[in-house]
Amino acid sequence: MKGDDEMTRGELAKRTGLSMATIRYYEDTGVLPAPSRGANGYRIYTDDYLVKIKFIIAAKSLGYSLKEIQETLELLNKETRAEVLEEIVRNKIVEIEQNISKLRMLQALLAGLLETEKEEIENYMGTFRSPET
Known part of the structure; x- marks a missing residue:
């Protein structure tokens, strides 16, 4: 059973306007961390992923490369x-x-x-x- 702040990749895609393939690409390249998996093996995304994806979208619109975005997200993940x-x-x-x-x-x-x-x-x-x- 999913909590209120949990969603599938498809639901995350709908809520962010990105394709499922783009979200998968961000995971594969390390821009987004791999999500946890539920008992059924499906990926479980939380609202934190919404925040991160909104950051990625905003940063891309400002001309940041995915590498720069990844580095920034890694810094934000630490106590920078x-x-x-x-x-x-x-x-x-x-x-x-x-x-x-x-x-x-x-x-x-x-x-x-x-x-x-x-x-x-x-x-x-x-x-x-x-x-x-």
């Missing part, structure tokens, strides 16, 4: 001080700022391409074509 987590967030902000800088350079390059004469663009494109035989 807030300063450690703050440092992780600061590092992510620096990474995002670097990506923004790279994207701005790419944007400027593409904008410059639009200002280039059409004939010059066609000549440039011709350098990539195979010579006709």
Whole structure:
């Protein structure tokens, strides 16, 4: 008999909006810990899994990789001080700022391409074509 805070993988999938395969993948890769099993052998998920999956979804939407999410969850599982987590967030902000800088350079390059004469663009494109035989 399941308690009020226990659910199957299918129920967890419905409540989180993730597929059962995604939840299984998170378990297989260690992002989520393996759940306990009931007497029938089925996996039993608690509300703690809901919290963890909501964290994973939020972190992914902010650009964190699954590896970074796993490392953060492992830190949260330990008695980690807030300063450690703050440092992780600061590092992510620096990474995002670097990506923004790279994207701005790419944007400027593409904008410059639009200002280039059409004939010059066609000549440039011709350098990539195979010579006709």
